[in-house]
Amino acid sequence: MYIRRIRTLEMAAWWLSDQLYNLALLIRQGSESLTLHRLDDPSPTQIIDNILNYNRRATQQPKAPVTATYIAVVRCMDRKLDLSRIFGDLKFVDDIANPFGAVRPHIIEALKIAVLKHGVRVIFLLEHTDCAARSIAESAEAETYPLTTAAVSQHEKHVGTLLSDPVIDGAIRNQQLAVVRGVIVTDTDELIQLWSFDPTSDHWQPFHHPAQAAHPASVHLHHPGRSKHGAGEIQGILAREPLQSPND
Ligand SMILES: [Zn+2]
Numbered sequence: 001m002y003i004r005r006i007r008t009l010e011m012a013a014w015w016l017s018d019q020l021y022n023l024a025l026l027i028r029q030g031s032e033s034l035t036l037h038r039l040d041d042p043s044p045t046q047i048i049d050n051i052l053n054y055n056r057r058a059t060q061q062p063k064a065p066v067t068a069t070y071i072a073v074v075r076c077m078d079r080k081l082d083l084s085r086i087f088g089d090l091k092f093v094d095d096i097a098n099p100f101g102a103v104r105p106h107i108i109e110a111l112k113i114a115v116l117k118h119g120v121r122v123i124f125l126l127e128h129t130d131c132a133a134r135s136i137a138e139s140a141e142a143e144t145y146p147l148t149t150a151a152v153s154q155h156e157k158h159v160g161t162l163l164s165d166p167v168i169d170g171a172i173r174n175q176q177l178a179v180v181r182g183v184i185v186t187d188t189d190e191l192i193q194l195w196s197f198d199p200t201s202d203h204w205q206p207f208h209h210p211a212q213a214a215h216p217a218s219v220h221l222h223h224p225g226r227s228k229h230g231a232g233e234i235q236g237i238l239a240r241e242p243l244q245s246p247n248d
Contacts, residue, residue: 069094072114073124075101076131078186085189094118099133101126102151103158112167121177123168125159126191128184163197172199180207181246195246204246 039046071087072094087093094114096107103125114120127134136145137152162168163179171177181204182194194207 064091067092069114069118070121071124072096072111072118072120072122073126074098074103074107074111075124075126075184076128076133077101078128078132080186081128081184082189086184086191094120098151099145099148100131100137100152100155101128102133102148102155103162104151104154105158105161108158108162108165111162112165115167115171115177123177123179125179125181126184127182129186131186163199169199172197182207 039050042050069092071092073083073087074096075081075083077097077099083090083093083095094110096110098104098107111120111123114123133148134152136142137149142149159181163172168177168179172179179197180194181197183192184190185192194209195204196207197203198205
């Protein structure tokens, strides 16, 4: 508590915790699960053995109590994204990953469960730069991956359905929930182009954060979003286009 009141102390604490975290990772590279990446062409059996060894050792430690989960995120399964660089400890996050980070009917239901039963107060709908799933949907490969292509093209429609859902709409109007969309810069994990939905005006509003104003993102993206009841047309994310409202 005290440390949070003094900015310099807080930043020093962050720096120290980052160093300790890196040290912990180094130590853990001696453990089974994290040496996986050093195995040369591991067989499925080797991988499962590693996991079981790691799991046996991990379960010798007491399990941390379940804490509140205030965040749910729908995002692309692209393994280049490091969500711990956005949300910190993912124990506190309902993390829903799929190709593109598409909102689909079963994901809307999952988000309603997250809000009603997990106490989630912010839903992040995140796209990211250089998304392979989006590229697939816009290329000749679309025929090979018809479900992913459909998920990308119907994303905006389902975002509209999510926002119209009585549970979600009611929670936003009661100020118990915010739905935020944005873009992750894949190379850095920086969150840019954040918008939160305002049910009163039925529009997405830009979300301004002092840190973002001080360090404007180097890339600007053409946000593919539409208004809540958008037509779901696919628009490519084009680098270095001016910021555009998802309401357009
Ligand atoms: Zn992607």
